Amino acid sequence: MHKHTNILVLATALLLTGGATAQNTQQIAGDIGRLITDALFFSDKYITPAADAAVYQQSSGWITSPRERGLWDVTFGLHTNVFFTPKRDRVFTVYNDDFQFFQLEEGFRAAVPTALGNDKQVYLTGMIGNDPVRLETPEGIDMETVAYPYLQGSVALPWGNELVVKYSPKVKLEKSNYQVYGVGLKHNISRYFKSLEEEKIHIAVLAAYAKEDVSFNFLNVxxxxxxxxxxxxxxxxxxxxxxxxxxxxxxxxLEFMGSFIVNTSDVKYRVTGETGTIEEIVPLQAVLNDRLKTIYKTRINYIGEFSAAYNIGNFNIQTIVAFGKFVNTNVSLQYLFK
Known part of the structure; x- marks a missing residue:
C-alpha cells in the first residue's frame, strides 16, 4: 500500500503543477508505477554482479601471515587488488516481457551489459500519459581486469592476537567509484602446539568486519x-x-600460506547523486530508495586463498590468489616496525 501511495502523491503533484489533467491522472500514476518497477528490475540485474565482486575484492589479504608477531610489532602495507571480471557476469539478457513500462526500441530481446560489462547501450522507450520517454541503458566499466590500491596495517596484541585494519579512499574507476574499510582480529593457534612451532608451521584464525561501497552511473531518465x-x-x-x-x-x-574463508554479506542498494528536477514536485529518490529495499539480499561465500611471501629484512613482498565464484589476486609490499 505504501508504494502505491507514493506513486499517487507523485501523480497528484503533477496534476497540481499543471503536468496532468484530471482525466489522465490515474493513467500517469500507473505509468510512473510501472516505470519504477522496471527501474527496480534493471537495478537488480545491473549492479548485483558488481556488489558480489566487491565482496571478493575485500576478502583477500586480511591475514598476511598466520605467524605470531612480537608484542606491539606494527606492520604497514600497500596492497593492490587485481580482480578478473568473468564473462558470465558481464551481460544479461532482457526481453520485452520483462518490462511493464519500457519496451526495446529494436527487437524483442537484447543483451545488456551489467556494471562489470562493456560500453554497449540499448534504447528503451515508454509513455507517461501521452508523453514519450526514451532511455539509454547504462554502460559497464568495460574492463576485463579491475585494479585498485588500498592500505592495510596491523599491531600485535598480547596473547597471540593481532588487530588488522584496512582502508581505501574512494577510488575512481572507469564509470564507477569503489571504497572499502574494515577491521579484523587475528589469533594465533599454533602457539599452543610447540611441535608445530619447531617445524615452522603456523596456524591462525581471523574474524573481520568490512564495509564496501561501489557506485556506478545509472539511468539518465x-x-x-x-x-x-x-x-x-x-x-x-x-x-x-x-x-x-x-x-x-x-x-x-620464504612462506607459503593456504586459507579457507567464509563470509556473509548484506547487500543494499541506494539511488544517490544529484537529484532530478522532478524533486521540485516530489522526492522521487526517497520513493525509489524505499522500493529498493525489496531487492536487498544476503550472500554467503566460500573462498579459497593461496599466497607466497618473501622477506627482505623488514620488508615483505606477497602475492595472493583467492578463488571461488570469482578470481581475485592481491599483491602487497609490507614493512614491519619492531
Missing part, C-alpha cells in the same frame, strides 16, 4: 515532467568474514 534523478546507484555491502589460515616457512625468508 528525461521526461516532460523533468529529469528523474536516478543517475547514480550504489551497492552498499556489510560483510562479516571468518578465516582459517596455515603456513609453512622455508629458510626463514
Amino acid at each position: 528525461q521526461t516532460d515532467y523533468g529529469s528523474l534523478g536516478i543517475n547514480q546507484i550504489n551497492g552498499l555491502v556489510d560483510t562479516w568474514q571468518f578465516q582459517l589460515s596455515a603456513s609453512q616457512q622455508f629458510w626463514d625468508d
Whole structure:
C-alpha cells in the first residue's frame, strides 16, 4: 500500500503543477508505477554482479601471515587488488516481457551489459500519459581486469592476537567509484602446539568486519515532467568474514600460506547523486530508495586463498590468489616496525 501511495502523491503533484489533467491522472500514476518497477528490475540485474565482486575484492589479504608477531610489532602495507571480471557476469539478457513500462526500441530481446560489462547501450522507450520517454541503458566499466590500491596495517596484541585494519579512499574507476574499510582480529593457534612451532608451521584464525561501497552511473531518465534523478546507484555491502589460515616457512625468508574463508554479506542498494528536477514536485529518490529495499539480499561465500611471501629484512613482498565464484589476486609490499 505504501508504494502505491507514493506513486499517487507523485501523480497528484503533477496534476497540481499543471503536468496532468484530471482525466489522465490515474493513467500517469500507473505509468510512473510501472516505470519504477522496471527501474527496480534493471537495478537488480545491473549492479548485483558488481556488489558480489566487491565482496571478493575485500576478502583477500586480511591475514598476511598466520605467524605470531612480537608484542606491539606494527606492520604497514600497500596492497593492490587485481580482480578478473568473468564473462558470465558481464551481460544479461532482457526481453520485452520483462518490462511493464519500457519496451526495446529494436527487437524483442537484447543483451545488456551489467556494471562489470562493456560500453554497449540499448534504447528503451515508454509513455507517461501521452508523453514519450526514451532511455539509454547504462554502460559497464568495460574492463576485463579491475585494479585498485588500498592500505592495510596491523599491531600485535598480547596473547597471540593481532588487530588488522584496512582502508581505501574512494577510488575512481572507469564509470564507477569503489571504497572499502574494515577491521579484523587475528589469533594465533599454533602457539599452543610447540611441535608445530619447531617445524615452522603456523596456524591462525581471523574474524573481520568490512564495509564496501561501489557506485556506478545509472539511468539518465528525461521526461516532460523533468529529469528523474536516478543517475547514480550504489551497492552498499556489510560483510562479516571468518578465516582459517596455515603456513609453512622455508629458510626463514620464504612462506607459503593456504586459507579457507567464509563470509556473509548484506547487500543494499541506494539511488544517490544529484537529484532530478522532478524533486521540485516530489522526492522521487526517497520513493525509489524505499522500493529498493525489496531487492536487498544476503550472500554467503566460500573462498579459497593461496599466497607466497618473501622477506627482505623488514620488508615483505606477497602475492595472493583467492578463488571461488570469482578470481581475485592481491599483491602487497609490507614493512614491519619492531
